[in-house]
Amino acid sequence: MKNHLLRHLQVLFYSLGELARAPLTAFMTIAVIGITLALPAALYALLGNLQRVGGGWDEGAQISLFLKLNTPETTARALAGQIRAMPGVASVRYISPTSALKEFKRLSGFGDTLNLLDSNPLPAVLLVRPAKHAAGASAAQRLAQTLGKLPGVALAQFDLEWVRRLDAILRLAQRGVLILALLLGIAVLLVVGNTIRLAILSRRSEIEVIKLIGGTDAFIRRPFLYAGLFQGLFGGLLAWILVAGSLALLAGPVRNLAGLYGSRFELASLGLQAGTILLLGGATLGWLGSRLAVGRHLRAIEPG
Amino acid sequence: MIRLNNVSKRYPGGFDALRNITFEVGDEEMVFITGHSGAGKSTLLKILTLIEHASRGQVVVNNRNLARLPRRRIPYFRREIGVVFQDNKLLHDRTVFDNVALPLVVAGMSPQETGRRTRAALDKVGLLGKEKMYPITLSGGEQQRVGIARAVVNKPALLLADEPTGNLDAEMADQIIDLFHDFNRHGVCVLIATHDLRQIQRMRKRVIGLKDGELAVDSGSQAA
Ligand SMILES: Nc1ncnc2c1ncn2[C@@H]1O[C@H](COP(=O)(O)OP(=O)(O)O)[C@@H](O)[C@H]1O
Ligand SMILES: [Mg+2]
Numbered sequence: 001m002k003n004h005l006l007r008h009l010q011v012l013f014y015s016l017g018e019l020a021r022a023p024l025t026a027f028m029t030i031a032v033i034g035i036t037l038a039l040p041a042a043l044y045a046l047l048g049n050l051q052r053v054g055g056g057w058d059e060g061a062q063i064s065l066f067l068k069l070n071t072p073e074t075t076a077r078a079l080a081g082q083i084r085a086m087p088g089v090a091s092v093r094y095i096s097p098t099s100a101l102k103e104f105k106r107l108s109g110f111g112d113t114l115n116l117l118d119s120n121p122l123p124a125v126l127l128v129r130p131a132k133h134a135a136g137a138s139a140a141q142r143l144a145q146t147l148g149k150l151p152g153v154a155l156a157q158f159d160l161e162w163v164r165r166l167d168a169i170l171r172l173a174q175r176g177v178l179i180l181a182l183l184l185g186i187a188v189l190l191v192v193g194n195t196i197r198l199a200i201l202s203r204r205s206e207i208e209v210i211k212l213i214g215g216t217d218a219f220i221r222r223p224f225l226y227a228g229l230f231q232g233l234f235g236g237l238l239a240w241i242l243v244a245g246s247l248a249l250l251a252g253p254v255r256n257l258a259g260l261y262g263s264r265f266e267l268a269s270l271g272l273q274a275g276t277i278l279l280l281g282g283a284t285l286g287w288l289g290s291r292l293a294v295g296r297h298l299r300a301i302e303p304g
Numbered sequence: 305m306i307r308l309n310n311v312s313k314r315y316p317g318g319f320d321a322l323r324n325i326t327f328e329v330g331d332e333e334m335v336f337i338t339g340h341s342g343a344g345k346s347t348l349l350k351i352l353t354l355i356e357h358a359s360r361g362q363v364v365v366n367n368r369n370l371a372r373l374p375r376r377r378i379p380y381f382r383r384e385i386g387v388v389f390q391d392n393k394l395l396h397d398r399t400v401f402d403n404v405a406l407p408l409v410v411a412g413m414s415p416q417e418t419g420r421r422t423r424a425a426l427d428k429v430g431l432l433g434k435e436k437m438y439p440i441t442l443s444g445g446e447q448q449r450v451g452i453a454r455a456v457v458n459k460p461a462l463l464l465a466d467e468p469t470g471n472l473d474a475e476m477a478d479q480i481i482d483l484f485h486d487f488n489r490h491g492v493c494v495l496i497a498t499h500d501l502r503q504i505q506r507m508r509k510r511v512i513g514l515k516d517g518e519l520a521v522d523s524g525s526q527a528a
Contacts, residue, residue: 209393212353213454214383215410216376303355 026231029195033188033235033282038242040181041278045243045270047177051170053265063144065126066155076124079152083128088143090131097122107262123154185285188235192228192289199224200297208303217298224294225287232286236279243270243278305331305462305493306352311361313347313517321347322517325361329495331461334488336504337497339514345497348514349466352495353387354378366462383411386455388465392447394439394454400426401435404453411458425457429483445476452483456492463487465496469503477503 065083067076073096080092095103100122105114128147130140141158148156200207210220251267258265270278306329313322322344329335337345350356352365354373363370366384373381394403404425408418426432429449439447448468455463465484469477481496481503488494498504504511513521 205393206395209395210406210410211379212355212382212387212393213407213410214379214381214458216379219379219410 025195025198029191029231030234030238032191033232033286034238034242036184036187036191037236037239037278037282038246040177040184041239041243041270041274042246043173043177043180044274045247045268047170047173049267050166052268053166063128063130063140063147064157065128065147065150065153066157067124067126067152068154069123071124071152073124075152076126079150080126083126083147083150086146088131088139090129092129093127095125095127097124100125107260185281188232188282188285189289189292192231192286193293195231196224196228196290196293197297199227200294200301204301207298207301211301212303220298221294225290228286228288228290228293229283230286232289233279233283235286236282239282240270240275240278244275305329305333305366306495307362307364309362309364311351311358311363313344313351313356314359320517322351322358322514325514325519327512327519327522329493331493332488332491334485334494334507334509335496336507336509336511337495337514338499338501338504338511339520340499342516343514344517345499345514346466347517349387349464349495349497352464353382353385379410383407383458384460385462385464386458386460388448388451388455388463388468390467390470392439392451394447394450396438396440398438399435400431400437400439400442400450403439403450404435404457407454407458421457421459422453425453428456428486429453443476445472445479448472448476448480449483452480456487460492462493463495465494465498467498467500468496469498469500474502478506481507 067079073094076094076096080094083089084092097120101114101120104110104122108114128143130143144156144158147153207220247267247269251269254265254267306327308325308327311322311325312320314320325348337348339345347356351358351363351370354370358371365381368381370381395406398406401422405418405422408421413421423432423435426435429452431446431449431453434442434446439450442450448471452465452468455465463484468484469480472480477500484494484496485507496503511521511523512519
């Protein structure tokens with residue numbers, strides 16, 4: 001048993017040594033695997049982030065009531081009180097035309113231009129947050145309809161619809177990433193298979209000799225399987241590094257962009273779990289690709 | 305050790321390389337298989353090591369009926385016999401030591417035992433001092449001796465050699481055949497395919513002559 005383990009370890013280090021002995025070939029294969037795996041992993045990470053964007057909106061789902069122009073503040077505040085008492089309403093916030101304009105100046109960057117206007121073109125707004133039990137999309141939709149019919153309200157706008165559409169689109173995209181990942185996984189199998197095939201052919205005479213002196217198929221197979229496993233594992237590691245690096249590069253600009261929308265959104269990197277899946281997936285694909293190639297090509301090499 | 309009964313070999317092209325070969329070799333014999341080039345000597349050895357399968361007839365080696373040996377048992381069967389090739393089939397990217405140790409590594413022997421036996425085999429062929437060298441730096445005779453060390457490192461009961469002196473001058477050839485003779489004296493059954501008449505006359509051992517795939521001469525068993 002101890003011997004058996006020792007032998008496996010020997011072959012394992014031998015395979016690592018082989019990778020080091022042909023560093024260019026090994027690196028090329030690992031790079032191809034890395035880039036191939038990085039693509040779906042990056043898309044997966046981006047989708048996750050987009051979903052968090054949508055999720056953020058979902059929580060803060062609110063109804064914007066645009067009041068008729070020139071509604072006096074007292075009327076607006078009275079209306080706010082009236083709405084606050086309605087069932088299904090958690091809170092109401094009054095935003096005066098002046099503060100709305102200030103906010104708009106700050107966010108839009110049109111500050112100086114807007115100073116040219118002699119009157120404030122913006123209406124007063126009431127921001128209504130539905131209560132928890134009424135926060136579902138359809139309940140909130142109904143509430144928005146009711147509020148829209150109140151006197152003094154010009155327009156009731158409920159912003160959840162696009163969130164639901166975004167969600168549906170993301171689900172579709174997720175399915176797409178899954179299919180892409182499957183296809184690229186097959187590509188990795190083929191890449192590893194081809195590398196191993198070449199390795200087998202280049203060691204044809206060695207394999208013949210080992211068969212002649214009584215090496216079993218399992219013995220001959222082992223170093224190639226380890227080679228495939230390592231190439232896949234390092235490919236997965238490279239993919240992780242590529243994705244994490246790209247996301248890190250994007251994090252700054254994304255923070256700026258989110259800031260422009262008044263959000264504190266931060267780009268999340270690939271989690272430990274997803275990274276582990278990348279490593280394990282890469283290793284598995286490498287082993288499998290090697291296994292397929294070895295099964296096909298070793299049998300064809302017989303001493304003669 | 306070896307029993308052939310009406311063995312024939314037809315290659316895929318339809319060529320009959322061996323026809324109705326019948327002979328037996330005892331456990332402690334030393335036999336020369338001889339005949340012109342193309343007579344079927346190599347084919348015969350390939351059948352004995354299951355590199356080729358007999359088309360007809362029965363082949364029994366070391367008490368195993370080769371026709372009934374399943375594919376997955378072939379490696380284990382090959383570990384019971386040592387084979388020396390004319391082109392010695394050494395691995396040129398490995399040292400002499402690693403080449404000779406290979407059959408033991410393949411069989412999963414422990415590193416200590418592998419080292420001990422490998423050095424013993426190298427000692428027997430007189431190459432103990434050259435274990436760290438690469439085969440390419442050795443003379444033809446020395447390379448052939450490395451091949452012999454690799455063939456005997458497993459302590460096989462049967463040693464097969466296909467034209468082991470084919471590429472050597474007379475003096476080196478003598479050394480090689482003497483080495484085989486030595487193993488034979490220690491109880492190993494030795495079968496050498498050769499058309500080196502000089503060695504055959506020198507050794508005065510049993511000779512099996514092939515001619516166009518047929519058994520032409522058998523000087524008869526003279527097992528000690
Ligand atoms: N793989 C093969 N396919 C077809 N014919 C072969 C093959 N191997 C050997 N032969 C033929 O079988 C005959 C015997 O060959 P071989 O056993 O190598 O003879 P020897 O070793 O005595 O010179 C030769 O005519 C050779 O051409
Ligand atoms: Mg021959």
